[in-house]
Each structure stands twice: as structure tokens, then as C-alpha cells.
Amino acid sequence: MSRESENGGNDGWVAGARPATATSGVAQNPFFEYLLRLADDRLVLGHRLSEWCGHAPILEEDIALANIALDLIGQASMLLKLAGEVEGKGRNEDALAYFRDAIEFRNAQLVELPNGDFAVTIVRQFLFDAWDVLVLERLTAASNQALAGIAAKALKEATYHLRHTAEWVRMLGDGTAESRARAQRALDDLWPYTAELFLGDAIDAEALASGSGVDVESLRSRWRQTVDQVLEDATLTVPKDGFAPRGGRVGRHTEHLGRMLADMQSLARAHPGAAW
């Protein structure tokens, strides 16, 4: 992954116009918007991981990555189904997954970045998992019973994901000179994108006020405890905070998401309603 191209991909939103949220009607329904954020993180990251299927460095890890991908896509499916019900316009999980365009996706930019080498994929997954466990822990107490149920199921899965990726970060960081260098480079490249995970806005505040949200800003110190400990075990250096791209939560994405969606959505769009 080229850091320069990532940065270049983000220049658009800094100077850019307001995102086109009107098309999806999200402003009128903040809880729908909130559920899309939760779902799209999982859908996009799950699809990214699925790109490893058949390509991972060893059979066991190929299966492990596919397992995590399926967990995430399963969570996304449940969350999008709930989102469709909350929206009340007759869209089901497939309509929301396959017939929205990039500007209508609400995932954090971290999860849409290209897989890079194995270290990039593992470090990205680890940084996400450490955050995801904290989010899901809180959502198990959501006032919306459907969301609380999904969170309880997802938390078990995420706890394993974190155990798996944390172990891999330790192995890569405290491994060979090459694995350590690749892990550190991945960490340096991805670190800026973690800031967006902890930025709340009016949508988050409204979900929190209704009893079905998470104060993401308050999660940062516990996330750093987990991350710092694993990185120390892995002999990796925690990058400095600085450049912090954001905008995914309101539909401003890197150029990578559109290409990924073109691939992910092509079958469903070419054969609407296809079943197999």
C-alpha cells in the first residue's frame, strides 16, 4: 500500500462539498444511520478479508481469515436487516448491501483500505478488533433488544477475532527482521485511520441518548491499553498521533471503496434477485 496514494485519496474531502446524504434519507432517521455505521464497518471489512480466500500464506490461516470474514458478514447481514426494518421503506439486507453506492456507505475509512501484504491485513484487523470488542460490550446493554441480541452474539465472535489477531501481531512483530519491519510499516500506515473510530457526532449522541449507542470517545483509553500492551509484547513502536483522515461516517471515502463495491456488488446488480 502506498502511503502517498492514501493521503492523496483523502484530499477530496478536506476541500470537498457536503456529502450527499439526502439521497438515502438518513438525516430523517438517525437510528437507521447509526445502524448503517455499525453494519458497514463489518460488511466492508468482511469483504476485504474474503479477498484473501485461497491466497493466505498457509492453509490454516486461509480458513481462519475466511471464518472471520464470514462472522463479520453475518453480523452485517443482521444489522442491515434491522436497519431496513427501522427505515421502514421495504429495503432488506441485500438491498442495503448491494444497491447503495459508495457515498451512501457509513463505514470508517480504516476498513476499506486495500489488504496490502499479510501484515497490513492483520494489523488493520487487530486495530479494529480491539475497538470492536469495546463497542459490542456496550451494545449488549442497548435498549433496542434486537441490537442488544446481535451485539451479544457478535461479542463472542469479536473476542476470538481479537485473540487471533493479537497473537499474530505478536508473532509478526517479535518474529523475523522482515516480519517486524512489515508489521511496523503497516502500523505506521494504518494508525492515522484509527482516529475516526473514536470520533462521535450528532448521530452517535442521539443513539447514546436513546440508550442504544456508545460513547466512542470514551473508549479510546481502554483501546490504547489493549493496543499498547500487544504492541509492547510485539516489540513494535506505537506511532505518534497526527494526520487523522475521517469522513467515512458521513459517506466520504477513499478511492478504494468504490472499486471494492464495484466488485462486491456486480453480481447482485447484473442479476437482481438472483438466489443460489
Added chain:
Amino acid sequence: MPNDLSPVATDGARSAETQWDLWEVFTQEGAGAPHEHAGSVHATTAEHAMQNARDVYARRGKVVSLWVVPTGAIVASAPSDAGPLFDPGNDKAYRHPQFYKTPRGARGL
């Protein structure tokens, strides 16, 4: 008693310098059931072996417990021992428990 019960050569667990160690996986499918050999995985550490075993052998079934054992720690009988070790039992019917009636409802025997 033949005396060649030496551990399986650890060379067998490493097919190349770049190959991770081999671990044997045993799964248990319910409380009280035996741990049964499910297969093997490659891994660098015990924790890594446990995770790979979980992902490869415990993701679909009703597994409640996993054992992973370094392949080199398994002591195996040699094929040539099959006669002395296992044959004598066949014609000693009194060693077999088939004369007992299994109580109805007893499972896992």
C-alpha cells in the same frame, strides 16, 4: 514385549526449514465423551496451534473441548508390532464384554 516404543521421530514433523511444527488435534463433542483424533495442523506455538485447531476442526461441529499435542510427543506402535500387540485378543472371546446386556438408556459406551 517389544521394546521399540520410542517417540515418533520429530524430523517427521518438519518437512522443511520453512515449515511450521506439526500438532495433532483432538476434539471432544460433549461432556463425558472421549477426545478423538480429528487431524493435524501446522503452528508455531501452543496458542497458535490451539487457534488453528479451532479454526480448522471446531468451527462447524458441536465441539466443547480441544486438545493439541506436538506430533513429536506422540508415541506410536510400529506396523510390525501389529501381530504381537493386537492379534492375541481375537481368539480370546472371554476378554470381550459382549456377554453383558447393555442397559437401556446407556449412551457413549
